[in-house]
Amino acid sequence: MVGASVAYFLARRGVAVTVIERTGVACAASGKSGGFLALDWCDGSPLGPLARASFALHAELAKELGTDYGYRRMDTFMMAARENGALAGGHRASAPRWLDGSGIVTATLGSIETTAQVTPARFTAALLDAAQARGTKLRMAVVEDVARRNGAASGVVTADGETLEGDAVVLAMGPWTGRLAGRVKLPSIYGLKGYSVTLAAPDVPAHALFVDYRTADGRALEPEIFPRPEGDVYVCGMADPAPLPDSPELVEVNDDSCAVLARAAGRVSTTLAEARIVRRQACYRPVTDDGLPLIGRVPGLRGAYVATGHGPWGILNAPATGLAMAELVADGAASLVDLRAFDPARLTLGARPL
């Protein structure tokens, strides 16, 4: 998502771009995440201005790209539910009729003014298609190092030993960007695993749900439920400390974790209780030591840039990241947002990835 966005905004400026992907477009978190977007949920943190700029860009891109990738505004609710039994009292905020399970709506978190969604895999593909229509090339290869000439980045070296030349290199390999930490000076980048299931449930309204959930064995979970315009309902959660595998195709799905998510969804709505599971997935979000993304120059290597570490907000913040990075690469500075809080040099460099 982040790489596709950087490519699109560079291509929109007329820059010749090559996207290098090892496995498949949107094969990892960017194809398997929620795609939930919020205008103001990052306010009060250094991410606030980036998120606000990105929320606005999402609306513009939905028109500009001219492709349907599931962008729509949503209402968003907080709920509480238990795997066993019902909670005392009824809904504490006005509740849509389809939330007819044993859960209760405890608050309204967002409206069509402040919350929205995309279907992430389709959005990533739409951005890359639009970039390709402007001349961007997509190349399948495994990047292993940054090539250097006269102390500056001059391209990338692939696992086949080939050097692909470029005037600038943007590292946007999600949690796997950390695998280059031994080759270039980068702070630690980790992967945090999560699961999702997709339920076949057409005609569920555009209402996003954040659920405070307790399992029968006492675990406190926070599943997120996003009905999609394609006629299914995406449910995610269940953080797992499993280490990041070497490549996206090695990510393992745990059926028990997926079953917990499907059961949780079934507790808030009888429609979801009856719905068939059509997909079980797992993916790793890229995270950093201070929870903020890395968007900026790779310290000590002219012409090399990094854009990753967006944690739970990579789909929301990809458009503003892409536009700001395109400005940084092409103009030498970003004007859309102040990137200083995201400068990789703020963190200890050279730390080993987990």
Ligand SMILES: Cc1cc2nc3c(=O)[nH]c(=O)nc-3n(C[C@H](O)[C@H](O)[C@H](O)COP(=O)(O)OP(=O)(O)OC[C@H]3O[C@@H](n4cnc5c(N)ncnc54)[C@H](O)[C@@H]3O)c2cc1C
């Ligand atoms: C369960 C879950 C739900 C989420 N829900 C939301 C949400 O609702 N809203 C939101 O905003 N965010 C959400 N996120 C976060 C979001 O999905 C991520 O922040 C975002 O997808 C990260 O995008 P990325 O492009 O940085 O990384 P990735 O999607 O991981 O992409 C990295 C790409 O680099 C490729 N690659 C890796 N190594 C190499 C190499 N050596 N050479 C070439 N290519 C390589 C990979 O194949 C992959 O395609 C969620 C995350 C998870 C896990």
